[in-house]
Amino acid sequence: MIIQGTLVSSSGTSHSQIRLEGNQIVETGSNLGKADYSFSDDCLVFAGMGDIHIHARDDVGESQIYKEDFCTAAAAAINGGVVHAADMPNNPVPPITDESYHDKLKHLEQRNPAIHFTLYAGIGPGTRPLSFAVPYKAYMGPSVGDLFFRTLEQLDETLSHYRGCNVSFHCEDPILLDEHANAATHEARRPAECEISATRFALQMIEKYELRGKLCHYSVGEGLPLIREARSRGVKVTCEVTPHHLYFDQSDLTDENRGKMQMNPPLRTVSDRKAMLAALRDGTLDYLATDHAPHTLDENEQGISGQPHLDTYGAFVTWLILDQKFTPEQAALFCSENPGDFVNPYVSPKKFGRIEAGYTASLTVLNLRQPVTIKREDMQTKCGWSPFEGITFPGSIEAVFIEGKRVR
Numbered sequence: 001m002i003i004q005g006t007l008v009s010s011s012g013t014s015h016s017q018i019r020l021e022g023n024q025i026v027e028t029g030s031n032l033g034k035a036d037y038s039f040s041d042d043c044l045v046f047a048g049m050g051d052i053h054i055h056a057r058d059d060v061g062e063s064q065i066y067k068e069d070f071c072t073a074a075a076a077a078i079n080g081g082v083v084h085a086a087d088m089p090n091n092p093v094p095p096i097t098d099e100s101y102h103d104k105l106k107h108l109e110q111r112n113p114a115i116h117f118t119l120y121a122g123i124g125p126g127t128r129p130l131s132f133a134v135p136y137k138a139y140m141g142p143s144v145g146d147l148f149f150r151t152l153e154q155l156d157e158t159l160s161h162y163r164g165c166n167v168s169f170h171c172e173d174p175i176l177l178d179e180h181a182n183a184a185t186h187e188a189r190r191p192a193e194c195e196i197s198a199t200r201f202a203l204q205m206i207e208k209y210e211l212r213g214k215l216c217h218y219s220v221g222e223g224l225p226l227i228r229e230a231r232s233r234g235v236k237v238t239c240e241v242t243p244h245h246l247y248f249d250q251s252d253l254t255d256e257n258r259g260k261m262q263m264n265p266p267l268r269t270v271s272d273r274k275a276m277l278a279a280l281r282d283g284t285l286d287y288l289a290t291d292h293a294p295h296t297l298d299e300n301e302q303g304i305s306g307q308p309h310l311d312t313y314g315a316f317v318t319w320l321i322l323d324q325k326f327t328p329e330q331a332a333l334f335c336s337e338n339p340g341d342f343v344n345p346y347v348s349p350k351k352f353g354r355i356e357a358g359y360t361a362s363l364t365v366l367n368l369r370q371p372v373t374i375k376r377e378d379m380q381t382k383c384g385w386s387p388f389e390g391i392t393f394p395g396s397i398e399a400v401f402i403e404g405k406r407v408r
């Protein structure tokens with residue numbers, strides 16, 4: 001199959017062709033032959049985009065599949081132009097040992113969803129590394145689920161067994177969270193200082209145990225210099241940012257929308273939001289990762305934290321490009337290449353993130369001239385809503401190819 005259009009990578013944009021054979025890209029060039037699919041100049045063809053922070057809610061116990069499962073998460077992902085995703089371990093039956101991880105993997109294989117999921121293993125008090133390579137996730141303090149640390153000493157002791165591993169951190173300091181537990185609003189109960197203190201600690205741990213570290217859903221401007229300083233000393237740390245922390249801030253909160261707008265870490269100030277946009281632009285933040293955290297609207301109204309975001313990933317990227325003036329090359333880096341580099345050690349023989357021979361033939365095509373208004377009925381996530389309902393993004397998904405097949 002030959003596809004032609006404006007191909008985007010972090011190093012540039014070119015009008016070119018791609019030849020796919022089976023599930024692989026075998027060649028790119030300008031004279032490969034007659035195209036099966038030709039995309040106009042209104043469209044940009046990216047290596048398939050990857051969301052490396054999602055909650056598909058599916059495990060062997062199946063107690064949360066009323067919110068989402070691997071198949072509905074995959075449908076939402078394709079709707080949003082996401083071709084692979086990495087699933088978090090805060091399940092009721094968390095994958096924290098060889099056995100529980102294998103059980104979840106087997107469950108995933110039985111579901112046979114339409115996109116590839118990489119599974120994180122959880123780190124909790126007293127856990128030990130698995131006997132095979134996986135990405136890990138450590139929740140510093142309580143969020144959703146029971147997999148978290150009550151003290152940072154406990155986390156330090158546990159991490160001493162994970163030397164050299166790939167560990168992602170949910171950065172909110174459990175002791176400071178406790179100190180603010182009686183504040184009046186969600187934002188005041190989880191203030192910026194919790195994330196800043198946790199950032200300092202995570203960076204120390206990454207350095208001390210020579211981890212390959214990642215900070216999840218980064219949201220506070222004051223923490224960014226700490227990350228830059230650690231990197232300048234060679235500490236191996238990368239960072240995610242979510243659509244909600246780039247688009248919304250506390251000035252968007254009303255009495256009516258508080259339930260929908262609740263997540264951990266919470267919405268921050270206007271200046272934090274602008275700092276996140278600037279840090280995504282300058283490369284301090286590495287991944288657009290949604291923290292897709294589906295709950296029913298009723299659950300959100302009752303105070304649970306998390307928003308669904310897979311369905312709107314690609315449309316949101318067009319807002320970054322057209323409204324916020326990110327270059328397509330920057331988007332290729334934080335939507336395709338960096339997420340690919342993050343999961344590639346765990347997904348062989350698949351290889352995500354670039355339009356090059358030898359990579360998996362998955363592509364995300366955005367149309368920059370076809371705006372879309374986000375409507376509840378167009379969402380594929382099982383929880384059935386979006387925080388962006390009613391908002392018009394300036395572009396939309398034109399096509400999605402998964403492993404050599406056009407699926408949209």
Ligand SMILES: NC(=O)N[C@@H](CC(=O)O)C(=O)O
Binds near residue numbers: 264
């Ligand atoms: N981010 C959230 O607000 N919620 C996540 C948990 C998490 O990632 O902290 C969830 O699982 O619902």
